Amino acid sequence: EPEVTQTPSHQVTQMGQEVILRCVPISNHLYFYWYRQILGQKVEFLVSFYNNEISEKSEIFDDQFSVERPDGSNFTLKIRSTKLEDSAMYFCASSASEGQPQHFGDGTRLSIL
Amino acid sequence: SQQGEEDPQALSIQEGENATMNCSYKTSINNLQWYRQNSGRGLVHLILIRSNEREKHSGRLRVTLDTSKKSSSLLITASRAADTASYFCATDWYSGGGADGLTFGKGTHLIIQP
Numbered sequence: 706e707p708e709v710t711q712t713p714s715h716q717v718t719q720m721g722q723e724v725i726l727r728c729v730p731i732s733n734h735l736y737f738y739w740y741r742q743i744l745g746q747k748v749e750f751l752v753s754f755y756n757n758e759i760s761e762k763s764e765i766f767d768d769q770f771s772v773e774r775p776d777g778s779n780f781t782l783k784i785r786s787t788k789l790e791d792s793a794m795y796f797c798a799s800s801a802s803e804g805q806p807q808h809f810g811d812g813t814r815l816s817i818l
Numbered sequence: 819s820q821q822g823e824e825d826p827q828a829l830s831i832q833e834g835e836n837a838t839m840n841c842s843y844k845t846s847i848n849n850l851q852w853y854r855q856n857s858g859r860g861l862v863h864l865i866l867i868r869s870n871e872r873e874k875h876s877g878r879l880r881v882t883l884d885t886s887k888k889s890s891s892l893l894i895t896a897s898r899a900a901d902t903a904s905y906f907c908a909t910d911w912y913s914g915g916g917a918d919g920l921t922f923g924k925g926t927h928l929i930i931q932p
Binding site: 709740746747748749750751752760763796798803804807809810812 | 851862
């Protein structure tokens with residue numbers, strides 16, 4: 706069964722450094738999402754992406770965050786200058802169309818030191 | 819905010835028993851989805867129920883939706899040890915403007931005792 710893949714599984718970065726999290730969505734899906742889950746807390750929506758542009762973003766997704774679909778298969782989340790509070794699991798998801806189930810990857814655990 | 823909130827927060831039952839988890843939300847929705855998360859893993863989609871549906875089945879799963887009460891329930895019948903996981907409801911408010919993010923609840927941690 707097709708799945709969403711994320712790399713790396715674990716990323717350790719010094720505070721203030723830039724980090725890029727990578728995702729390969731399911732190949733025929735058109736809608737892409739990033740979520741995060743701080744340890745012990747809810748899964749929180751960050752941003753959605755469709756037709757090569759941001760469709761919706763939450764308050765969390767401020768100027769230090771950006772997303773890109775650099776080619777036909779990858780979808781990336783960049784955090785420009787990481788903070789301690791950015792430590793979390795980051796999940797990528799994709800869906801075939803609006804209102805369809807979103808399928809999640811296994812996540813990248815980001816640890817900011 | 820259209821947060822989903824599950825209850826109970828934790829549920830421990832014997833293998834073979836049925837498990838029921840509830841979810842409440844605050845605003846109008848397009849659909850409601852249930853997900854499972856095993857410890858340290860990603861979210862696995864279980865079932866999606868649309869706002870014009872009242873009940874949906876998938877294998878041992880039964881989901882109900884009551885839009886008048888803004889609530890949903892997930893029933894797992896004949897539970898197995900492998901069902902041990904956290905279960906989340908997530909709501910989707912259709913804006914018509916593209917990809918809509920899901921709003922998740924805090925989840926119910928289900929433990930199936932062998």
